[in-house]
Amino acid sequence: MRALRVLLRKEFLQIFRNPALVRMLFLIPVVQLLVLSNAATFEVQRARMYVVDQDRSTVSRGVSDRLAASGRFVPAGASGSVAAGQEALMRRNVELIVVIPSGFERDVVRTRRAAIQLLLNAEDGATAGVTAAYAREILARYARELPGVSARAPAPARIEVRTRGWYNAELDYRHYMVPGILVQLVTIVGTLLTAMNIVREKEAGTLDQLNVTPVSRGTFIAAKLLPLWTIALAVLGIGLTVAHLVFGVPMRGSLPLIFLAAGLYLVAALGIGLWISSVTETQQQAMFVNFSILMVYLLMSGLFTPVSAMPEWAQRVAEFNPMMHFITLMRNVMLKGAGLADVARQLLILGAAGAVVLTVAVRQYHKRAG
Amino acid sequence: MNAIMVRELTRRFGRFTAVDAISVDVAAGEVFGFLGANGAGKTTAIKMLIGLLAPSSGSARVAGYDVLTQSDAVRRNIGYMSQRFSLYDDLSTRENISLYGGIYGLRDAEIRTRGDELLQHLGMEPIADALVGTLPLGWKQKLAFSVALLHRPAVVFLDEPTGGVDPVTRRQFWEMIYAAAARGTTVFVTTHYMDEAEYCDRLSIMVDGRIAAMGTPAALKAEFGVASIDEVFVRLARPATAAAGG
Amino acid sequence: MPQPTRRHALGAFVVKELRHILRDRQTLTILLLLPLAQVVLFGFAIRTDVNDIRLAVVDPAPDDATRSLRDRFTGTDRFRVVASAPSAERLEPLFRRGEVDVALVFAPGFSRALATGAAAPLQLITDASNPNTGSTMQTYASAVIAAWQRERVTRAPASGAGGSVVIDPQVRMLFNPTLESVNLFVPGLIALVLTLVSAQMTAISLSREKERGTMEILLVSPLRPWQIIVGKVAPYLLLAFANVLTALAAAWLVFAVPFRGSLVLLLASSTLYTLVGLALGTLIAARTGSQLTAMTASMMGTMLPSTLLSGMIFPIASLPLPLQLVSHVVPARWFIVVVRGIMLKGAGLAHLWQELAVLTLMLAVLMVAAIRSFKPRLA
Numbered sequence: 005m006r007a008l009r010v011l012l013r014k015e016f017l018q019i020f021r022n023p024a025l026v027r028m029l030f031l032i033p034v035v036q037l038l039v040l041s042n043a044a045t046f047e048v049q050r051a052r053m054y055v056v057d058q059d060r061s062t063v064s065r066g067v068s069d070r071l072a073a074s075g076r077f078v079p080a081g082a083s084g085s086v087a088a089g090q091e092a093l094m095r096r097n098v099e100l101i102v103v104i105p106s107g108f109e110r111d112v113v114r115t116r117r118a119a120i121q122l123l124l125n126a127e128d129g130a131t132a133g134v135t136a137a138y139a140r141e142i143l144a145r146y147a148r149e150l151p152g153v154s155a156r157a158p159a160p161a162r163i164e165v166r167t168r169g170w171y172n173a174e175l176d177y178r179h180y181m182v183p184g185i186l187v188q189l190v191t192i193v194g195t196l197l198t199a200m201n202i203v204r205e206k207e208a209g210t211l212d213q214l215n216v217t218p219v220s221r222g223t224f225i226a227a228k229l230l231p232l233w234t235i236a237l238a239v240l241g242i243g244l245t246v247a248h249l250v251f252g253v254p255m256r257g258s259l260p261l262i263f264l265a266a267g268l269y270l271v272a273a274l275g276i277g278l279w280i281s282s283v284t285e286t287q288q289q290a291m292f293v294n295f296s297i298l299m300v301y302l303l304m305s306g307l308f309t310p311v312s313a314m315p316e317w318a319q320r321v322a323e324f325n326p327m328m329h330f331i332t333l334m335r336n337v338m339l340k341g342a343g344l345a346d347v348a349r350q351l352l353i354l355g356a357a358g359a360v361v362l363t364v365a366v367r368q369y370h371k372r373a374g
Numbered sequence: 375m376n377a378i379m380v381r382e383l384t385r386r387f388g389r390f391t392a393v394d395a396i397s398v399d400v401a402a403g404e405v406f407g408f409l410g411a412n413g414a415g416k417t418t419a420i421k422m423l424i425g426l427l428a429p430s431s432g433s434a435r436v437a438g439y440d441v442l443t444q445s446d447a448v449r450r451n452i453g454y455m456s457q458r459f460s461l462y463d464d465l466s467t468r469e470n471i472s473l474y475g476g477i478y479g480l481r482d483a484e485i486r487t488r489g490d491e492l493l494q495h496l497g498m499e500p501i502a503d504a505l506v507g508t509l510p511l512g513w514k515q516k517l518a519f520s521v522a523l524l525h526r527p528a529v530v531f532l533d534e535p536t537g538g539v540d541p542v543t544r545r546q547f548w549e550m551i552y553a554a555a556a557r558g559t560t561v562f563v564t565t566h567y568m569d570e571a572e573y574c575d576r577l578s579i580m581v582d583g584r585i586a587a588m589g590t591p592a593a594l595k596a597e598f599g600v601a602s603i604d605e606v607f608v609r610l611a612r613p614a615t616a617a618a619g620g
Numbered sequence: 621m622p623q624p625t626r627r628h629a630l631g632a633f634v635v636k637e638l639r640h641i642l643r644d645r646q647t648l649t650i651l652l653l654l655p656l657a658q659v660v661l662f663g664f665a666i667r668t669d670v671n672d673i674r675l676a677v678v679d680p681a682p683d684d685a686t687r688s689l690r691d692r693f694t695g696t697d698r699f700r701v702v703a704s705a706p707s708a709e710r711l712e713p714l715f716r717r718g719e720v721d722v723a724l725v726f727a728p729g730f731s732r733a734l735a736t737g738a739a740a741p742l743q744l745i746t747d748a749s750n751p752n753t754g755s756t757m758q759t760y761a762s763a764v765i766a767a768w769q770r771e772r773v774t775r776a777p778a779s780g781a782g783g784s785v786v787i788d789p790q791v792r793m794l795f796n797p798t799l800e801s802v803n804l805f806v807p808g809l810i811a812l813v814l815t816l817v818s819a820q821m822t823a824i825s826l827s828r829e830k831e832r833g834t835m836e837i838l839l840v841s842p843l844r845p846w847q848i849i850v851g852k853v854a855p856y857l858l859l860a861f862a863n864v865l866t867a868l869a870a871a872w873l874v875f876a877v878p879f880r881g882s883l884v885l886l887l888a889s890s891t892l893y894t895l896v897g898l899a900l901g902t903l904i905a906a907r908t909g910s911q912l913t914a915m916t917a918s919m920m921g922t923m924l925p926s927t928l929l930s931g932m933i934f935p936i937a938s939l940p941l942p943l944q945l946v947s948h949v950v951p952a953r954w955f956i957v958v959v960r961g962i963m964l965k966g967a968g969l970a971h972l973w974q975e976l977a978v979l980t981l982m983l984a985v986l987m988v989a990a991i992r993s994f995k996p997r998l999a
Contacts, residue, residue: 010476014465021464024913032920042940043928094965123792137759144766165765166741167758169748170715180750200912209458216424217477218449287911288824289647295816295923296650296657303661308933310753312672312721318664332718339749342716372445373427 011227033189041178051099052080054089061109100124183334184307193236198277203290215371257337269330271358279365326357377402377560383432392418394583408564410580437528453522453530463507478525512543532563571603633851659870676703678725685731806871807959808932818897819922826905827914853898860894880966893955899986906993926952
């Protein structure tokens with residue numbers, strides 16, 4: 005016990021005497037939080053459109069007017085030539101070209117069916133898809149309003165759809181991103197710094213000195229993990245405060261529940277850092293392995309892209325990603341007010357993950373080589 | 375019972391044999407010099423004795439305990455000062471002392487008294503709270519040695535302790551070694567400074583993983599008919615370099 | 621006379637550095653496999669479309685009409701009914717647990733209203749915690765309802781054929797007809813891996829030499845500062861090259877990511893971008909004290925901006941204005957435009973010279989700054 009006490013004291017002293025480390029622990033998460041939450045959004049702003057109106061009729065003009073009036077499309081060029089539109093697209097001056105062929109109005113009047121061409125720049129497939137969906141919706145609404153041949157009885161069956169979006173009245177994308185970003189910050193502190201911390205001692209030779217002492221493996225590992233565990237939780241606290249004060253992210257669930265989950269999650273995160281430190285020799289290697297692993301975790305965690313969008317097999321793999329479960333938990337608790345019963349499954353998984361990872365990592369760490 | 379007993383200790387790395395069936399006996403209170411050129415296998419051997427490396431075959435007992443099966447007991451009874459200085463640069467002298475004292479299970483009162491003694495002995499009281507990283511090399515070496523002895527181990531292992539240090543400090547260092555030996559501590563020191571070999575009670579010379587010669591300095595000099603241990607070493611090393619085509 | 625000696629020394633130095641890296645098998649393996657793993661990951665797993673929408677239905681009085689609408693939803697391959705609830709209150713826990721994305725709530729008088737021609741009330745509840753997917757799901761759901769409604773109208777003409785007009789939009793997705801996310805990401809991840817290798821690794825490697833003190837030995841040697849820098853970073857240049865080729869090969873073979881432009885232009889641009897990264901890494905190493913600081917600084921200065929502000933994943937147009945301005949100084953932003961242009965559009969030098977010019981300018985500035993930062997050490 006005494007050995008643990010003095011080792012903990014040494015760890016804390018070393019951490020707080022290292023200005024670079026302190027900055028990394030406290031300043032950088034805040035900066036990251038501010039930048040990340042503002043940058044990470046898929047919201048589709050207005051798309052610039054190029055109108056090629058080869059019909060020049062009332063109806064065709066109505067189409068481009070309607071698109072512009074929706075607020076989602078900004079007229080950024082018009083002519084009679086498709087080639088000119090394509091050049092504008094190539095130069096990235098517009099995002100889509102609306103081509104209304106000649107004979108459009110005639111087709112509408114005669115056959116009540118007419119075609120329009122929408123050419124989108126789909127380099128960014130996601131944005132293009134959403135833009136196309138908007139355009140379709142606007143065109144459909146416009147079509148419904150055009151007088152049909154028989155102006156007798158109005159359409160008898162009318163559905164009045166009331167749509168309600170739950171949990172994000174402000175439609176602020178950052179509310180959705182911030183819980184996930186907080187998880188990422190905590191993970192960096194937990195995994196990356198744990199690994200770097202231990203490997204630094206390896207590189208300096210002080211690790212050998214400790215391995216020669218009667219300090220048990222368990223004590224040594226506890227002394228290395230506990231300080232960063234508490235610091236990571238502190239960083240989480242700071243992050244939550246910033247999130248609430250600066251972004252107005254709601255906290256509809258229970259705060260102790262979040263910290264309980266965080267504590268469990270960190271055991272796994274720290275365990276991974278410990279494992280990395282035992283398979284690398286230099287800080288450079290440790291950093292590199294860390295980044296590679298973290299990158300994979302991040303991408304499969306649902307932080308940037310929804311897990312439900314992944315193919316079946318990928319979703320199953322993602323089940324093994326503790327980060328994914330923690331992010332889901334954070335979102336459900338903070339935005340939806342989920343309670344203990346609602347997140348019980350995630351908690352169990354996090355606990356199990358922590359136990360498994362830590363066991364493996366401890367086994368991997370040997371005082372004696374060879 | 376001998377403080378250190380090594381029997382046919384061997385360590386292989388793949389096809390390369392770093393330590394080839396060495397056998398050594400060191401009595402309690404002896405100052406034993408473990409000599410050899412760089413790359414001869416000294417550090418590998420010492421790592422096996424202090425429990426940092428597992429032997430490929432053979433056995434060793436340190437302070438009466440088997441290094442393989444009773445490694446915890448061994449660790450409690452030895453001190454170690456590594457080649458690369460390994461106290462914490464970003465802690466003060468006093469903090470390093472209380473750290474290692476606590477690790478070795480000394481009580482707070484003991485840590486305080488022994489720490490004060492240590493500081494007084496080294497004349498480091500005025501700078502006891504300075505970060506160790508700011509001290510010159512000579513001080514650091516002496517400090518590391520003293521800390522290795524803080525818990526009064528039966529055996530202390532020193533790996534190239536006087537590297538890069540000025541002659542005066544080196545002298546002081548050896549005086550500290552003698553003082554420890556006089557108190558009954560067994561000192562196992564590796565060095566490639568052949569003149570330091572003269573200071574040892576007994577010594578061994580490793581060449582290519584084997585112990586090529588062992589005995590008191592006087593006996594070895596007589597055996598090879600030379601005036602210094604340096605000469606002994608050259609005689610031993612020459613066949614090896616001749617074989618390598620040198 | 622001294623010239624040949626210096627050149628010879630530089631050659632020996634580069635060889636030594638190369639050996640260093642090759643000996644670090646672990647890092648080397650990861651370095652070469654990483655692009656591969658990423659391409660696979662990005663290609664197979666990362667999607668941004670909303671495909672599998674879990675639907676809950678609240679239907680207190682199920683009949684033909686409600687069932688028909690419900691079947692309409694399951695008929696599409698976007699929606700999947702995962703739960704039925706007797707009342708709207710029972711929906712709460714389902715949403716809270718994240719088990720349901722959209723709920724369709726029929727009021728009891730739905731069918732009657734439909735038959736009599738009054739407005740039939742229907743509630744559509746979406747989980748909008750992610751406002752982006754929330755509105756997308758809403759749009760899709762509304763489209764299904766509208767289509768069903770249209771069919772009802774044409775099938776049950778109350779009074780004569782009242783046909784409303786149908787405008788048929790034919791949508792063509794240029795450059796990425798199948799809307800493959802991978803086509804979007806592969807250029808970005810080439811940039812990412814290059815950034816990691818060129819900037820991050822260089823920063824750490826150089827700062828390690830500084831920390832160990834071996835840098836001083838180098839500075840005292842006959843090698844000049846610029847030669848030391850070149851020698852240290854040359855191996856990483858080779859590695860970066862290898863990475864680009866690996867990533868491209870993987871993307872092309874496994875995912876048939878199109879490659880419509882000139883390979884030579886792409887490799888040349890990649891080299892340019894790598895050099896920028898190397899210069900940046902060198903600058904960071906020169907200005908920081910320890911490996912840890914170098915790592916932090918390079919993470920903040922290269923990795924983060926390269927992933928977030930470069931348009932790699934998130935469109936630049938979606939960024940708030942101040943960040944859009946900042947993105948102009950992120951080299952990755954320009955590089956990604958070049959790579960996407962070459963790969964997806966088949967763009968040539970004529971269309972991309974501006975971006976390449978910017979990168980060249982950045983290289984010049986960074987190189988000068990890096991070399992300047994190393995000089996004071998000699999004085």
